[in-house]
Amino acid sequence: AKADGRKHERFFTSEMASRIQARHALEADLRLALHSDEFELHYQPLYDLRQQRICGFEALVRWNHPTRGRVPPMEFIPLAEEVGLVVDIGRWVLRKACREAACWPEGIKIAVNVSAIQFTSSNLLADVDEAIAEAAISPARLELEITESVLMENLDDTLPILHALKERGIRISMDDFGTGYSSLSYLSSFPFDKIKIDKSFVCGIAENKEAYAIMHAIILLGDALGMRVTVEGVETAEQKSLLESEECDEIQGYYISPPAPAADVARLLLASRSG
Numbered sequence: 001a002k003a004d005g006r007k008h009e010r011f012f013t014s015e016m017a018s019r020i021q022a023r024h025a026l027e028a029d030l031r032l033a034l035h036s037d038e039f040e041l042h043y044q045p046l047y048d049l050r051q052q053r054i055c056g057f058e059a060l061v062r063w064n065h066p067t068r069g070r071v072p073p074m075e076f077i078p079l080a081e082e083v084g085l086v087v088d089i090g091r092w093v094l095r096k097a098c099r100e101a102a103c104w105p106e107g108i109k110i111a112v113n114v115s116a117i118q119f120t121s122s123n124l125l126a127d128v129d130e131a132i133a134e135a136a137i138s139p140a141r142l143e144l145e146i147t148e149s150v151l152m153e154n155l156d157d158t159l160p161i162l163h164a165l166k167e168r169g170i171r172i173s174m175d176d177f178g179t180g181y182s183s184l185s186y187l188s189s190f191p192f193d194k195i196k197i198d199k200s201f202v203c204g205i206a207e208n209k210e211a212y213a214i215m216h217a218i219i220l221l222g223d224a225l226g227m228r229v230t231v232e233g234v235e236t237a238e239q240k241s242l243l244e245s246e247e248c249d250e251i252q253g254y255y256i257s258p259p260a261p262a263a264d265v266a267r268l269l270l271a272s273r274s275g
């Protein structure tokens, strides 16, 4: 048994060492990525269920690594948060998204994800003001998507920033709603303009009564609190039509369109208007 244990130990040690090495390599590459112009934004439509057309886009960052190809945000955003790089990346995303949205029709909103780190270790307000001024867009077109962790970090520091953003006319959405352990209590801490119900809740709604009941209840809750309700991860026509019979304002998901390069936005808007 003892020999076995040693074997495991060695195995884990070398595996851990190579994992740490890979992480360091990725971190080094991440530090260069911004200056080497390796980031790009893709845009996924937000689809208004009443108007039956696209009403905005969410900006989703893409890292085109020179040798690894495309690295998913789930792999590098958490790393960027840990090493503080998410502040610079986040500033770049804000500026780029506002500049690209400036070319779209006035009524089309732009949603940008903001990490908790940006609230605590950057001058988020100044960054947002600069991005809006530089692009010359109305603040009312900008939506910032935050997860519960943003609030959890430090409510006393974050709340004044959120209120200042709202005073500017910027909208605040609670992202991934339902996944945090205390989502409900956070709903009363701040007047969110929108909740985005996490995609994990949409999966079974067409097949299973219980999943549908939960979705129904969350939508009613958001609606009762006067928030716009978006359901993420809508992948089928059946899910879309089920949500049409609910007090759901917007959907987002592969059924409408996967995230697409900025060059595709005009085509998506055109198709959404004629369709």
Ligand code: C2E
Pocket (backbone or CB within 6 Å): 044, 059, 060, 061, 072, 073, 074, 077, 090, 093, 113, 114, 115, 175, 176, 199, 232, 233, 234, 235, 252, 253, 254, 255, 258, 259
């Ligand atoms: P998120 O903010 O919840 O973004 C939605 C994610 O769901 C995106 O993944 C999108 O591609 C994916 N998705 C969209 N429709 C569907 C669908 O119908 N089915 C399924 N299964 N998935 C769908 P993506 O682009 O890989 O981004 C993952 C996460 O990375 C985002 O989750 C967000 O938390 C983070 N992220 C992306 N861009 C940024 C950014 O610029 N800044 C920050 N701080 N985080 C970002």
Ligand code: CA
Pocket (backbone or CB within 6 Å): 058, 113, 145, 175
């Ligand atoms: Ca989001």
Ligand code: CA
Pocket (backbone or CB within 6 Å): 175, 176, 196, 198, 199, 232
């Ligand atoms: Ca989400």
Ligand code: CA
Pocket (backbone or CB within 6 Å): 223, 226, 227, 228, 229, 247, 249
């Ligand atoms: Ca409503």
